Amino acid sequence: MPTSTDHDSATLWRDGRPVYDRGETVCVIGAGVSGLVAIKNLKEHGFGVDCYERETGVGGAWNWRHDRSPVYASAHLISSKPFTQFPDFPMPDDWPDYPHHSQVLAYLERYADHFDLRPHIWFGTEVVKVEPADNQKWDVTTRSTGGYGGERTHRYAAVVVANGHNWAPSMPEYEGIDGFRGKIMHSSAYQDPAQLRGKRVLVVGGGNTGCDIAVEAAQQAARCWHSTRRGYWYAPKYVLGRPADQVNDAILALRLPLRLRQWLLHWTLRLTVGDLTRFGLRKPDHKIYETHPIVNSQLVYHVGHGGISPVPDVKRFRQYSVELADGTEIEPDLVVLATGYQPRFEFLAPELLGIGADGRPKLHLHAFSRQHPTLSVVGLLESDSGLPTLIHWQSVAVARWLRLREAAPQKAGEFWSSQVAKAPDRRWMSANVKDTPRHWFEIAHVDYLRALQKTLHEMGPA
Numbered sequence: 001m002p003t004s005t006d007h008d009s010a011t012l013w014r015d016g017r018p019v020y021d022r023g024e025t026v027c028v029i030g031a032g033v034s035g036l037v038a039i040k041n042l043k044e045h046g047f048g049v050d051c052y053e054r055e056t057g058v059g060g061a062w063n064w065r066h067d068r069s070p071v072y073a074s075a076h077l078i079s080s081k082p083f084t085q086f087p088d089f090p091m092p093d094d095w096p097d098y099p100h101h102s103q104v105l106a107y108l109e110r111y112a113d114h115f116d117l118r119p120h121i122w123f124g125t126e127v128v129k130v131e132p133a134d135n136q137k138w139d140v141t142t143r144s145t146g147g148y149g150g151e152r153t154h155r156y157a158a159v160v161v162a163n164g165h166n167w168a169p170s171m172p173e174y175e176g177i178d179g180f181r182g183k184i185m186h187s188s189a190y191q192d193p194a195q196l197r198g199k200r201v202l203v204v205g206g207g208n209t210g211c212d213i214a215v216e217a218a219q220q221a222a223r224c225w226h227s228t229r230r231g232y233w234y235a236p237k238y239v240l241g242r243p244a245d246q247v248n249d250a251i252l253a254l255r256l257p258l259r260l261r262q263w264l265l266h267w268t269l270r271l272t273v274g275d276l277t278r279f280g281l282r283k284p285d286h287k288i289y290e291t292h293p294i295v296n297s298q299l300v301y302h303v304g305h306g307g308i309s310p311v312p313d314v315k316r317f318r319q320y321s322v323e324l325a326d327g328t329e330i331e332p333d334l335v336v337l338a339t340g341y342q343p344r345f346e347f348l349a350p351e352l353l354g355i356g357a358d359g360r361p362k363l364h365l366h367a368f369s370r371q372h373p374t375l376s377v378v379g380l381l382e383s384d385s386g387l388p389t390l391i392h393w394q395s396v397a398v399a400r401w402l403r404l405r406e407a408a409p410q411k412a413g414e415f416w417s418s419q420v421a422k423a424p425d426r427r428w429m430s431a432n433v434k435d436t437p438r439h440w441f442e443i444a445h446v447d448y449l450r451a452l453q454k455t456l457h458e459m460g461p462a
Contacts (some may be wrong), residue, residue: 012155014131019139019153025050026402027140027156029130029347031121032060033388034162034379036108037086038395040115042160045399050156051117054126054145058112059105061166068167070209070341073192074216075101078208078295080243083386083445087393089114097243127347130159136374158374158402160395161345165380165441168344172204172337176317180335187213187338193220195334201225202322202330204314205338206232207438211296213336218307225330226299229313231282236272236297244295245385252446258430262287279303280310289431292442293384340438343380353377360440364420365428365451367394373405373416382438385445393452397459404459415459426451 012019024047028038031053042049055066064071076098077084084104085091089111095103112118122142129141133155141153169186177184185195187209193216201221203214206228217224239247247268251261265288277283279300302308312325321329343361345353353369354362361380362370369375376398379391405412427433428443428451 014133014139014153017153019133019155021155022048022050022157024048024157024406026158026160027052027130027138027154028120028160028162029127029140030060030162030164031055031058031112031117031123032062032162032164032379033108034164034391034395035060036112036117037388037392038160038162038378038398039117039120040111041392041395041399042402043115043117043120045403047399047402049120050154051121052125052127052140052142053121053123056123057109058118058121059108060164062101062104062108064101064105068188070166070188071101072187072190072212074212077101077104077386078237078293079245079386083245083249084388085386086111086388098237127163130161130347130352131349132352132372136372138374158376160398161348161375161377162379163345165343166341168342169337170340170342170437172339174314174317176319179319180317180322181319182333182335184335184337187336188341190336196220198222199333200331202227202311202314202332202335203338204335205340206230206294207292207338207340208294208296210336210338211294211299213338214308215296215298215302217336218302218305221334223309223332224307225309225311225332227311227314227324228282230286231276231284232291232294233269233284233288234273234276234281234299235269235293235295237295238297239268239272249385258289262289262431265289273300276300282310282312286434287431289384289429289433289444291434292382292439342437343440358437360437362425364423365394365397365448365455366441366443367398368401368420370421370423373412373420374402376401380441381448382440382442383445383448384443390443390445390448390452393449393456397452397455400456400459408460411460419455419458 012021026042026047026049028035028051031051039049039051057063061069063069080097081091091107124145125142126145127142131139133139138156138159139153141151143151169188196217197220199221200223201217202225203210204227214226235244315323315325321331323329366380367376378395428448433439433442
C-alpha cells in the first residue's frame with residue numbers, strides 16, 4: 001500500500017478545504033477486474049496511478065469476502081477460460097473450462113502481484129466525491145471505510161471510474177409487496193443453497209443468476225417456481241463437445257450474415273435443447289443475439305424432471321400469496337428477486353457522464369465522457385463473450401488517449417471533436433437488441449473489438 005508521504009505535496013484550496021496536488025497522476029476508482037487492468041495499462045503508458053478501493057482486497061465482485069459481492073457459493077464462469085482471461089496473462093492450462101469463482105479471485109490476485117499493482121492501491125478508502133477542477137483536472141475526495149480520520153481531497157490529471165455495475169440491486173415495484181408476510185430477498189443476498197432448503201421458493205428473473213438459483217432450488221427447496229417476463233433461448237455450456245462460446249466464436253469467424261448465423265444457432269439449439277415450449281417454458285419473443293445470452297445446461301433438465309415450475313411474470317403480492325400475470329396464485333415462503341443491478345456513480349454529478357432521467361450513462365464506446373476529456377469509465381459492458389479481453393483493450397484506449405493529450409495536443413483536440421464529442425450513439429451490435437435497462441451496455445464482442453482497434457489506429461502509436 002502507498003505510504004502517507006506519497007500524498008504529501010503542494011496544497012491548493014477549494015471551498016475552504018485543502019487540496020493536495022498529485023500533478024499528472026491518474027486516479028482509478030475500484031480494484032476489481034476493471035480497476036486492476038486500468039492500473040496496469042496506465043502504468044505501462046508511463047502514468048503515475050493512485051487507485052482507491054473501499055474494500056480490503058482486490059477482486060471487486062469476484063471477491064466473495066466483500067460486502068457488495070454478488071457471488072454465491074456455487075458460482076462459476078458462464079464464459080469459458082479463453083474468453084475470460086487477460087490477453088497478456090493466461091489462466092493455468094490445467095484449470096477447467098469454466099473456473100469456480102474462487103479460482104477467478106485467485107487469478108486476479110496473481111495478476112495484481114505479477115504486475116506489481118498493489119503499491120498503487122489505497123485499500124479501505126472510499127471515494128465520496130469527484131469534482132471538475134481547473135485545467136480539466138479533478139478533485140477527488142476520499143475517506144476511510146474504517147472510520148479513521150476525516151475526508152481528504154487530492155487533485156488528479158484524470159479519473160478512470162472502475163467501480164463496477166453489479167453491486168447496487170435493482171428492486172422491482174409490485175403492488176402489495178410491502179404487505180407480504182413471507183421472506184423477500186434480492187439475489188445479491190443469496191450465498192448458499194442452505195437458504196433455500198425445505199422452503200417453497202419463487203425465483204423472479206430469467207437472467208443467468210435467476211436460472212442458477214432456480215436450479216439450486218430444484219435440488220434443495222420443497223417447491224420451486226421460476227417467474228420470467230418473456231421466453232429466452234437457453235444455451236448449454238457445451239455444444240458439439242466444446243464450450244458454447246467457443247463454438248459461437250468459430251461461427252463468427254466465418255463472417256456469415258446475421259440472419260444466417262441466427263438460423264444456424266436456432267437449428268443447433270433445437271438439436272441440443274429441443275422445443276422449450278413442450279417443457280412448459282415460454283416461446284422466446286425474440287431471435288438469438290437480441291438479448292443477453294443465458295448459458296445454463298441444467299435448467300431444462302430440472303424443468304423436465306418437475307423440479308422447476310415455469311410461471312409467468314408476477315402481477316401483485318398478497319399477504320400470504322403471489323398473483324401471477326395469468327391469474328394463478330402461488331404461496332411461496334421465500335421470494336428471490338434475481339432482477340439485476342443498477343449502475344451507480346454516487347460520487348459523480350449525473351451530467352458528467354451524460355446520465356439522464358432514466359439513469360443511463362451516455363458514453364462513447366461505453367467509456368469516454370463526451371463532456372470531459374479526462375474522465376472515463378472502464379468495464380461498463382455486457383457482452384456475448386467474456387469481458388477481461390474487452391476491458392483490457394478498452395483501458396489501453398483510455399491510456400493511449402491520455403498520452404495523446406500530452407504528446408500531441410492539437411491532434412488530440414481534433415480526434416476528440418470528430419471521434420468522441422460528436423460521435424453518434426451506437427449499440428455495437430448487428431442484432432436488434434431489446435431496449436431494456438438490462439441491455440443498456442450490451443455489445444457484440446467482435447464488433448466492439450473492431451471499434452476499439454479503429455480508435456487505437458486513429459490515435460496512432462503511444
